[in-house]
Each structure stands twice: as C-alpha cells, then as structure tokens.
Amino acid sequence: MRGGERFTVALIGASGLLGRAVAAELAQNAKEWRIVRTAHRRGDADSVSLDIRDHDAVRAFLRDTTPDAIVVAAAERRPDVCENDPALARALNVDALRTIADEARSLGAWVLSMSTDYVFDGTRPPYLPDDAPAPLNAYGRSKLDGERALLGCHPKSCVLRLPLLYGPVVDWSESAVTSLTPAIVASANSAHSASAPATMDAWATRYPTYTPDVAVVIRHMLEHHARGATISGITQWSGDEPMTKFDIAERIARVLNVNAKLVAQRTPTDSTPRPRDCHLDSARLESLGIGRRTRFDTAIAHLLARYPALPSQ
Template sequence: MPNQISPIDRPTILVIGASGLLGRAVAASLFREPSLTLLATIRHPQGAGAKLLALPPENIAELDVLDEPALERLFETCRPAAVVICAAERRPDVCERDPAAARAINVAAPARIGALAARFGAWTLGISTDYVFDGNAAPYGEDATPNPLNIYGRTKLEGEAALLAASPLSCVLRLPLLFGPIADWSESAVTSLVPAVVASARPGADAVGMDAWAIRYPTWTPDVAQVIRDLTLRHLAGKSVTGIRHWSSEEPMTKYDIAQRIAAALGIDASLAPITQPTDATPRPYDCHLDAARVRALGIDYATPFDTALRTVLRDAPQAR
C-alpha cells in the first residue's frame, strides 16, 4: 500500500550507531515503517558495517557520538521525535583494557543524548545488557538487583542510570547475546565461533575447546529490531514506554552447544571439546536469563528459532559468498 502520510507529517526517528550489528537491523526495520522518517548515523562511512546499511543517502548522517557539538547540531537539524541509541562498546575484553574509553561511549554519551532528547521532547531508547547481573539468580525481572561482574556490565549499568536521570521520556532495553546478519565473523560472539569450528573439522586437526559452562540466550537482531519498532510506535501513539524493559530469546545454550549447531548447519564433522569451568580472563556471569514477560504482555513477541536464523547468517555471510 502506498504511503499516504506526507513526509512533512512523519515523525523523525534518529538511530545513533546504525552501522553496527544491532543498529543495522533497527535502522532497516524503522525505514520500512511507512509512518516514520528515519535518520541513521554512522561513524565510518567506508566501514564494512556501514556498507551493509541499505539506505538512501538522505537517510544517513555521519556522526562521532563523542563529538558533542556535532551531536547538538544533529538534534537541531533533525529535531527527532524519538531516538534509539545503538552506539556502544559491547566487547567485555575491550572494556577491561580501556575502562575510560568504555565509560565515554557507554555512560557519558547516553547522558548527553538523553539531555538533548529531553530538550527537544524526544523519547529515547537506550540499549543495555544482561551483563548488569551476576548470573546467580536467573531469570531476572526488571526490578531485580543488578550486580555486574565486569567493567562492561558496570559501564552499561551506569549508562542506564545516566540516561534515565537525563530524560523522563527514556526507556532502557536490556538484551542478551545478539547475533544477526554480519559484516564479518567477529561481529557476534555466535558467528565468531565459525572459523574455529570449521578448522576443527579439517583432517588431523586437534579438538577445539568450547565453553560448556556459561548459559546464553542468543537473540536474533531482526527480532530485536521489531521489538524496538513496536515500542517506538507505542510511544508515538501516546502509550507510556519508560523505565527498564527486558527482551530475550527463550533458547538456552552454551558456546559448546552453539558450536555443535554451527557444525550441524554447515554439515561438517567438527572436533569439539567441552570446557566445563569458566576460563575467560574477563569474568562473565553463569546465567543471566532476562524475563521478557512485561514486554510480551504488550502483545510484542518475535521468536525466530535459533537454527533457522543461524542458517540465514551462514548462507548470507560475506565470507560465504
């Protein structure tokens, strides 16, 4: 059906950090929504992630989220009705090595964006993580007490508080391990296992150890993007969407389980060895399952089966072409 809403009348949704794993999916979902106008920001136009962002040039703006004057100019120019913050440092090991840089993007940036959004009357959705919990008392509702084990979890928890304090029209969506269409294998902790799984199937290869201790709930980014779209539309319809919300798939698995499913999807006989004790240099929680009942009670529910989504990723990955 043709779009009957004038572009002048369509609210602008600003997606900050649209070239990343989640940002691309969110931007694509909002761009398809005929009642909205999308503006998606990218930091490196020539980056692999940006090149996968299939949007017209007029829907893309170059932005370093840490550049405060540029951020303010962008808000002045586009005057968004809603903002989705996908820019983040989400690699725990990187956060441990450079806590100051992690805090700059995970804490200070959401605070600035929230303050600008409040000035312009825009609703803001910030993305957080299940790593705000210690993993000892799953499932976790929104009112559960956080206890992050690493700097990544701590900076994301601080970022939640900073955003919610900066704007009364803000919402935090906590998410688990994400996977989706990728720019390269390393972009997700799911697909980052592919090279090792493939290597283990070569003749004479040694078995590859895989974590069989920590439980994860890998969640498909296009599903998350539809959740974010629905929450955005709910706000624009005058229904309150503030505070903390949780979203997660309901398929528990360890990295060892994921590796076995990758091997099955590729049709290879991988040599994998389960590691039943935590070995990561950066502390990670055991089971941070997020209880998403509160969002599902709104009639929002998307659940692409893991194996179905995995086959899509493996088929479409740039390295597979």
C-alpha cells in the same frame, strides 16, 4: 509529532550489528516515518557521520533533526575492550548517553537505549527489570551507569536490556555466535593436519537473540510511542533457548554438515569475568503484545547459508 510532520526517528549507530537490523526494519515505515541514521564506521550515503563522543556534534545533530524518538544502538559492547580501556567504555556507554538524554529532554524527544544482561551477576536467573544489578565486569558496570545516566536525566526515556546477539554480519567476528564458525570448520578439517580440536565454553548458559527479532521489538516500542502509549523505564527482551557456546557450536556444525571436533570447557577461562546465567525476563513487553522470536536453528541456517562468502576477520 510536530505540526503534522512525519514521525521522526534518529537511529544513532545504524552501522553496527543491531543498528543495521533496526535500520532495515524501520525502512518498512519509511512512507509514514522519517528515519535519520547515523554511523561512525561503515556508513553509507544515507547515514550522517557522527562520533557520539563529540558532544557538541551530538547536540547539533539532534537540534537539526528535531526527532520525536531517538534509538541509541551505538556502544562499546566488547567486554575485554571495556576491561582494558574503561575510559573508552565510559565515554561511549555513559557520557555520550547522558549528552543524548539531556538534549532529548530539551527537545521533548523520547530515547530508547540498549543495555545488557551483564548488569547482573548471573547467580539468580531469570532476572526481572527491577532486580538488583550486580555487574561483574567493566562492560556491565558501564552499561549500568549508562542506564542510570539516561533515566536520571530523562525519566520518560526507556532502557532495553538484551543478551547475546547474533544476526546478519559483515564478518564472522562481529557476533560471538558467528565468530565460532571458522574454528568449527577448521576443527572438522583437522584429521589430516596439525590443527587442534576447537575448545568451546560449556560453563555459561546464554540465550542467543536474533537481531531482526530485536528490531521488530524496537519498531513495536516506537509504534507505542508514536500513538501516545510511551513505554518508560527498564524493559528487557531475550531469546528463550538456553545454550552454552559448546551447544551453539554443535548446532552450527550440524547446519554446515561438518564433522567438527569440539571439546567442552566446563570451567570459566576468560580473563574478563563473565556471569554464568543472566536470563532476562521479557514479560513486561510480552504483556503489551510486543515481540518476536525466531528459532535458533532456523536463524543460524539462514546466516550460515552465506558461509564461506564472508571474511573470517
């Protein structure tokens, strides 16, 4: 911290699924910490408008803010979009991160950036932070390149790898977990209509992780840095309940108390290749007393209490 001023955190990408959860969690420290949020879309009066592809704007924002720490939650995280537009994926997941890292290093600011379990090929779980990456798709490759750009430019910074995320959403499609809900409900109503049962992937094992829990992890990591116990290099955090999308759909149907008609798809059908099981080992953070896990059934019941108040698209 500079000259006795409050610990300043720049939260880049505060309007997305994870960014909103982090913003809400850090707001609890607002009296002790100064939180400066940025948003490209879905911003509000408390957010600075910032397109992280505008490198000059990023540098100007950071120089004006002079943060002690930077949390980067902005990214292109949709595998199919990355596969079809690798230039966009690289601009958001690699080039922007390199600019942030370069400017942060000159300012003496710590950077915590989000990455993904998709840096692995899913053949030998659970994965430790130093296991050899082998991404199967453009999304995983772009995030791996982003990790390397960040740590190569700013070795004292930190990567936090995360799996499938879900949490409070602005529409059901925002998370690959909640996006299943409209189809589940429609399948339950198909007895007297032409609607077909909902086919759900039962091939890939996932570890859905609640964004408010990740936000607690991030706050704990920031607290470590604020007191001089900086965490550097690669870290990982994951939920610990394995389930396929078919399993997730069955749980959602139970919470909604609907008689969903679900079909298990036991072979991969995605046009973009996805790994089968990328379970991330979270022991490094756990050993530091960092972490929180909310049981899936508890969290999803809380989220679905809003159904059908949110739009489906």
